[in-house]
Amino acid sequence: YAREEHTLRELRIFLREVCAKLARNRLFFMFTKPVDVEEAPDYYDIIEKPMDLESMMTRIDQHHYVCAKDFLDDIDLICRNALEYNPDRDQADKLIRHRACFLRDTAYALIKAEMDTDFEDRCQAISADR
Numbered sequence: 638y639a640r641e642e643h644t645l646r647e648l649r650i651f652l653r654e655v656c657a658k659l660a661r662n663r664l665f666f667m668f669t670k671p672v673d674v675e676e677a678p679d680y681y682d683i684i685e686k687p688m689d690l691e692s693m694m695t696r697i698d699q700h701h702y703v704c705a706k707d708f709l710d711d712i713d714l715i716c717r718n719a720l721e722y723n724p725d726r727d728q729a730d731k732l733i734r735h736r737a738c739f740l741r742d743t744a745y746a747l748i749k750a751e752m753d754t755d756f757e758d759r760c761q762a763i764s765a766d767r
């Protein structure tokens with residue numbers, strides 16, 4: 638069991654680095670904090686499950702993620718929310734949709750490049766066990 642806790646601690650350290658790297662990229666600034674209701678008054682009527690990178694950093698520390706797939710599920714949520722709330726053909730909506738897809742693809746590529754598959758397999762085995 639102590640070995641499992643060591644594995645999950647290592648996962649949290651890895652996910653903090655990935656999350657920080659994404660949050661540092663100024664292309665993703667609109668995804669770093671919750672959408673400001675002053676700027677988009679209807680946002681929280683339309684988007685059921687808001688998500689952002691700062692909230693994800695908190696969820697890491699709350700031991701919410703037991704494998705990289707859980708983390709990527711929240712990245713997918715950030716992306717889906719942006720596509721749903723910004724569907725129009727105008728430039729502003731097109732830009733945020735493009736950036737949301739770029740955030741998603743960058744996160745997947747970072748994790749694929751930096752994470753051993755057997756490490757993720759061990760994390761998913763722990764996740765299944767809980």
Ligand SMILES: COC(=O)N1C[C@@H]2C[C@@H]3O[C@]2(Cc2nccnc23)C1
Pocket residue numbers: 667668672673676677718719722723733
């Ligand atoms: C993940 O970020 C979003 O989905 N956003 C951020 C944009 C800023 C703010 O809210 C958005 C759309 C919008 N349109 C007009 C004025 N202000 C805004 C939706």
